Amino acid sequence: MASLKVMDLRQLNHLIAVAEHGSFSSAARSLHTVQSNVSNHVAKLEKELGTTLLDRRTMQPTPEGQAVIGRARKIRAEIKAISDDLHTINEEVEGQVQIGCIGVTARWIITPLLEKLGASFPSLQPRLVDGNTNSLTQKILSGDLDLAIINAPAMNASLESETLFEEERVIIAPIDHPLAEYDSITVDELPNYEMMMTSQGTIFRDSLDEELSSAGVEIKITAEIDGLRLLASLAFQGHTPAILPASAAYGYPDSGWALTRINGLRKRPVSLIRNKRITPSLPSRATNEVIHEVVKEIGPDQPGIEVKI
Missing domain, CATH: 3.40.190.10 (Periplasmic binding protein-like II)
Known part of the structure; x- marks a missing residue:
């Protein structure tokens, strides 16, 4: 059984840094120290625990390393919480x-x-x-x-x-687009219009696709945009209507675009x-x-x- 007498927080922090930055040299730069210091700390920790924590060929954590890193991150968070709490006592x-x-x-x-x-x-x-x-x-x-x-x-x-x-999923359309004439449309009317959408694989897009598929509705997609903020920016610039969360409309000038609600969709x-x-x-x-x-x-x-x- 591995002894924990020598293991300290510096060893754990150095291991976390290597896992996060992918090499001893990058970890050393992030910790403002030299590479040999980082590699020595990790090696001592491995010796103390009696197992290999990093694959030296790929610099990826081994299964044992992943277990130690997960615990080490929790320890680091608790240490930070202790420090913050002590600072705030009677202050x-x-x-x-x-x-x-x-x-x-x-x-x-x-x-x-x-x-x-x-x-x-x-x-x-x-x-x-x-x-x-x-x-x-x-x-x-x-x-x-x-x-x-x-x-x-x-x-x-x-x-x-x-x-x-919870927020509605809405359409942002150019002010001169036919959709701008409507305060709301139904889900069944969505196929009548071309839309920009965020990319597949995002929670927003995948949940919307699942809901539309259940309703038997298929949208004409003109472009898939990687990221809701970029999608919102293009919609507000008047490129093409886009389906967005309602909060995306905050902070943009009131002119040049219209918000149309979609009746029949669940709120996000x-x-x-x-x-x-x-x-x-x-x-x-x-x-x-x-x-x-x-x-x-x-x-x-x-x-x-x-x-x-």
Whole structure:
């Protein structure tokens, strides 16, 4: 049985860095140290545990390495939480909080969130990460994020998930397009128009395809765009109508485009998730509360959004 007498946090952090950056040299640069220091720490950890953690040919973690890295990330997150909590005892909330958010929701929620966090907790240091639902979920599971706002409820047993709001899927069309004449159309009318869509393999597109297929509806797709924000930008520039989440309409000038609702489609849930296997720090808990406040205050004013908290 492996002894744990010598294993320390530096060894674990060096192992994580190699896994994240793909080589000893890149890990060393990220840690502001020399390559030999990183390789020595990893080698000592392997000797202490009595197993190989990195395949030196591919620099990928072995199955044993993946198990250790998963635990190490949780330990790192807990150490950070301890540090943040100690800073806040008998003082104001301070320290870092890592927040992830899908792009179209970030358009209307991030600015008021930062303003409210700054006013309530001036010593708090938020770090924001943009990404899609899949990438943000993985960062929550690895302990790299404290909180994340994603599309759809998280189904992983390690995650705590709460639906913040539900939003309609709408059509954004150029003002001179025939669709601009209608406040809403039915699902059955969608085949009458050509549309841009986000790429297959995304949660937004795949869930929409599944729902349309169940209804026996097939859309004429003129282009597939990789990313909802780019799709929204093209739609608002008047390229071609596009199906988007309602929050994508936030922040664009009111002229030159029209929003048409689609009757008969389910609303898209947007949820706040965290890793329930990691005890949340005080900065994380404070940020969670402020996110709720922002959604409750501003959400009802967003077109096509129904607040659920």
